[in-house]
Amino acid sequence: MTACPCCSGKKYADCCGLFIDDAKLPATPEQLMRSRYTAYTQANVAYIARTMKSPAIDEFEEDDARAWALSVKWIKLEVLDSGVREDQGFVEFIAHFSQHGKRQSLHEASEFQRLDGEWYYLDGKQPAAKARIPASAIQIGRNDPCHCGSGKKFKKCCG
Numbered sequence: 001m002t003a004c005p006c007c008s009g010k011k012y013a014d015c016c017g018l019f020i021d022d023a024k025l026p027a028t029p030e031q032l033m034r035s036r037y038t039a040y041t042q043a044n045v046a047y048i049a050r051t052m053k054s055p056a057i058d059e060f061e062e063d064d065a066r067a068w069a070l071s072v073k074w075i076k077l078e079v080l081d082s083g084v085r086e087d088q089g090f091v092e093f094i095a096h097f098s099q100h101g102k103r104q105s106l107h108e109a110s111e112f113q114r115l116d117g118e119w120y121y122l123d124g125k126q127p128a129a130k131a132r133i134p135a136s137a138i139q140i141g142r143n144d145p146c147h148c149g150s151g152k153k154f155k156k157c158c159g
Contacts, residue, residue, distance in 0.1 A: 005041040006034035007077045029089030029112035030082040032119045043069040053120040072097040087114040
């Protein structure tokens with residue numbers, strides 16, 4: 001059994017291989033994100049480019065992506081959260097890798113969109129740091145902006 005690099009616990013042929021080999025379309029943003037991670041482990045930048053739309057594709061350089069993917073040793077993928085609302089989706093993940101003998105990670109909150117029944121990667125951002133001070137330790141009014149940085153009122157967020 002060849003385990004899928006995406007750490008799903010499935011065989012490659014029954015997991016990301018279905019999508020990378022064009023046997024099936026990913027049904028969720030998480031499946032697409034896992035298959036994109038697996039494609040990076042293979043330096044398969046053609047698949048990565050094929051699964052992107054603007055703004056992500058606007059500055060994507062296949063040669064740079066291939067060189068980077070080949071320069072790292074992929075360790076594991078952790079999916080922290082994912083969800084779908086109609087044709088919009090998100091996946092928060094941490095990709096662990098080693099480069100030049102130094103262990104590193106990429107923590108990203110990725111945005112996806114379904115167009116004509118197919119999911120595409122649109123953009124990714126580093127998630128905002130969570131507030132480390134407990135809400136009970138600070139004075140916040142119910143209508144004040146929430147301390148977590150969400151932009152919502154405290155009573156509608158962490159209150």
